[in-house]
Amino acid sequence: MDLALKTLEREFRSEPGSFLLGLRSDLVWDRGAFSKLEKAMRTVCEHLQDAEELPRWLAEGYYHVVTDVPSWTAHPNFPRPEPEEYYNACIERLADLADWFFRGDHAYMEPHTWSEL
Structure with a gap:
């Protein structure tokens, strides 16, 4: 869990090399x-x-990801080298994770295996 928290801290701060910084600044x-x-x-x-x-910083980060990533990538000129279905699945996954984070339970029947994206 410590590694996951460090990863999210780095991402939510948009530190160099993070997914969120690359997405926002470099498209x-x-x-x-x-x-x-x-x-x-x-x-x-x-x-x-x-x-x-x-923790507030985690709640703010999950909210930021689930609201901003879809809006940043919605522009028709956003580069999409992958099939459109891939991006749609990723955006849906972020929404599912935010829902799980805030409600304490995911919407899937157990046992559930999260597919790789």
Whole structure:
């Protein structure tokens, strides 16, 4: 969990090399960096799903990701080297993770296996 929290802290601060900084400033969707972000978000959801209180910085970060990434990538001129379905699945995954984070449970029937994106 510590590695996941460090990854999210780096991402939510948009530090150099982060998915969010590359996406926002360079208009580059780094598939590997997205996967790292998504896995860290999922790990944190798993560990905090029974928590009564959530750290504000994490809540702000999840909110930021689920609201800003779709709007940043919605522009018709945003470069999309991958098939459109890939981006749609990623945006849906971010929404699912934010929902899980804030509600404490994901919307899928167990056992559920999260597909790789």
